[in-house]
Amino acid sequence: VARLWWLPGTLRIVAVVLFILASARPQAEDRQTLTGEGVDIMLALDMSASMNAVDVPEADLAATLAAGEVPNNRFESARDILETFITSRAQDRIGLVVFGPEAWLKYPLTMDYSRLVATLRDLVLDAGYQDPRTGQCINGCSISGAGTAIGDALGRAYNRLRRSKAESRLVILITDGKQEAGSLDPLAIARHIHSLPDHEQVRVYTFLVGSQEQSWLPEMDLRGRPAVDAAGQPVYRRPGRPFPVD
Numbered sequence: 001v002a003r004l005w006w007l008p009g010t011l012r013i014v015a016v017v018l019f020i021l022a023s024a025r026p027q028a029e030d031r032q033t034l035t036g037e038g039v040d041i042m043l044a045l046d047m048s049a050s051m052n053a054v055d056v057p058e059a060d061l062a063a064t065l066a067a068g069e070v071p072n073n074r075f076e077s078a079r080d081i082l083e084t085f086i087t088s089r090a091q092d093r094i095g096l097v098v099f100g101p102e103a104w105l106k107y108p109l110t111m112d113y114s115r116l117v118a119t120l121r122d123l124v125l126d127a128g129y130q131d132p133r134t135g136q137c138i139n140g141c142s143i144s145g146a147g148t149a150i151g152d153a154l155g156r157a158y159n160r161l162r163r164s165k166a167e168s169r170l171v172i173l174i175t176d177g178k179q180e181a182g183s184l185d186p187l188a189i190a191r192h193i194h195s196l197p198d199h200e201q202v203r204v205y206t207f208l209v210g211s212q213e214q215s216w217l218p219e220m221d222l223r224g225r226p227a228v229d230a231a232g233q234p235v236y237r238r239p240g241r242p243f244p245v246d
Contacts, residue, residue, distance in 0.1 A: 038091035040166035042157035046175035049128035049145030051075035101147030101181035149182025176210035
């Protein structure tokens with residue numbers, strides 16, 4: 001647990017690991033009869049503005065746009081995987097923490113998977129543009145994306161599990177960056193969890209998503225909507241140059 005910093009991987013690794021976790025338990029046909037004696041799981045999902053990036057080679061991005069499609073960004077890909085994971089559970093309680101510059105409990109531990117998935121679907125990622133008068137994001141985002149409070153997210157997720165009586169307790173932390181906001185040191189939180197007696201410990205699975213070598217950020221207009229070129233295609237950029245390249 002203390003070795004929280006950073007596991008290499010991509011969203012495909014996340015999908016494989018979550019599939020293994022989902023497949024490791026027997027499934028029940030009638031969720032209405034369950035008593036919640038399975039695993040307690042807190043999901044911690046990064047909603048910093050960098051999660052707008054898409055991670056594909058330049059040629060693949062060009063081909064996708066030429067086909068009239070828009071690639072999923074990091075946040076959308078992570079959300080799709082988490083939705084599949086949630087709906088695969090049978091007798092586990094699951095909660096959700098979201099974080100940007102601060103961490104927020106979005107949904108407490110529950111077995112009401114349909115409402116949890118609905119909450120997940122309703123999340124709006126900060127496009128990275130703020131109203132200069134109010135300082136609020138202009139695309140109706142759920143939380144500000146101006147930072148990455150990993151330590152705060154881990155601490156808040158752990159606190160929701162600390163008094164749990166479940167035999168197994170997990171935090172699944174998904175992020176694309178390093179600590180850039182918040183007041184809690186993620187390594188300190190991990191070391192604290194690791195130092196606890198066995199019956200109090202919480203297992204932490206941390207997944208780093210994204211790739212700086214082939215990432216692209218969408219350009220936004222002044223209303224926080226995706227900018228398009230003369231052909232009506234979304235415009236993406238890498239540091240120092242736009243996409244498509246003339």
